[in-house]
Amino acid sequence: MPQPINVDEKFAGFTDQWQPKRIARLNDYDVRIVKVQGEFVWHKHDDTDELFLVWQGRLRIELRDGAVELEQGEMYVVPRGVEHRPVADEECLVLLLEPSDVVNTGDAGGDMTAAIETL
Amino acid sequence: MPQPINVDEKFAGFTDQWQPKRIARLNDYDVRIVKVQGEFVWHKHDDTDELFLVWQGRLRIELRDGAVELEQGEMYVVPRGVEHRPVADEECLVLLLEPSDVVNTGDAGGDMTAAIETL
Structure with a gap:
């Protein structure tokens, strides 16, 4: 039988930060957490x-000309x-939606570049 | 300044059922509620x-060979x-993600076909 994807349970399955995990695919897009x-x-x-x-917590997405403050929901x-920089003062749980070939660090590369695992 | 999209506030903005509203676009995809x-x-x-x-409530997605029961989150x-039929015993709030040209009733058409408004 097909099973639902429980987002909270998926978040409970890992502790590392800044390492997006794929939890669903929709055509050539990923849902990542x-x-x-x-x-x-x-x-x-x-x-x-x-x-x-934002699934839990608060996230600030800094833009070159301002910032967007996101709360849960x-x-x-x-x-x-558009250049951006996510910032969270405390741990924040985020759901991302983007094409499956997107690299988390975009054009910047560097140490924070993550391979996307499937959870 | 760019503004966040508050999903609960968007849901509070209408009462009609089975009429998806676009609350965000991502490339040629819609986020609908x-x-x-x-x-x-x-x-x-x-x-x-x-x-x-499922944003709030419970949804059953019936498939020809079974069903998926979804709870909040x-x-x-x-x-x-894949043929499917969403069913909810009580009102359920759902977030949908799909290409912007998707018609809610798919190949079936009929009275429940909705024009997609932007909220």
């Missing part, structure tokens, strides 16, 4: 928008080509 | 998968071409 805390790297995705939905779509 | 109660029509989408995330992706 990630635990974040602290500052990510400034980056952009030239070929795609990126959706952030709030989402924001960073348009393609 | 819908209030459902009762039985929808059997249908399928030949060209796309469709993601259901659970999701399921109905694969393309």
Whole structure:
């Protein structure tokens, strides 16, 4: 029988931060979840928008000309080509939606670049 | 300044059932929200998968060979071409993710076909 995907249970399955996990696929898109805390790297995705939905906690998405403050149950779509930096003062659980070939650090690369595992 | 999209506030903005509303776009995909109660029509989408995330309540997605029972915080992706029928005994709030050109009733058409408004 087909099984539901329980998002809380998926989050309970790992502790590492800034390492997105794929929990579902929709065509050539991924639903990913990630635990974040602290500052990510400034980056952009030239070929795609990126959706952030805060599942638990608070997330600030810094943009070059401001910032978006997201609380639990709030989402924001960073348009393609727009530089952004996710920042969380305390651990925040985030659901991401983006094409399956998206690299988390976009054009920036570096140490925070993650291979996307499937949970 | 860019503003977050608060999903609860969006749900508070309407009362009609089975009429999905677009609350965000990501490339050529929509994030839609819908209030459902009762039985929808059997249908399928030949060209796309469709993601259901239960925001509040309980949803049963009937398939020809079984059913998936979703509670709050659970999701399921109905694969393309698979006949399905969403059913909710009590009102259920659902977040949908699908390409922007998807018609809610798929191949079935009929009275429950909705024009997608943006909220």
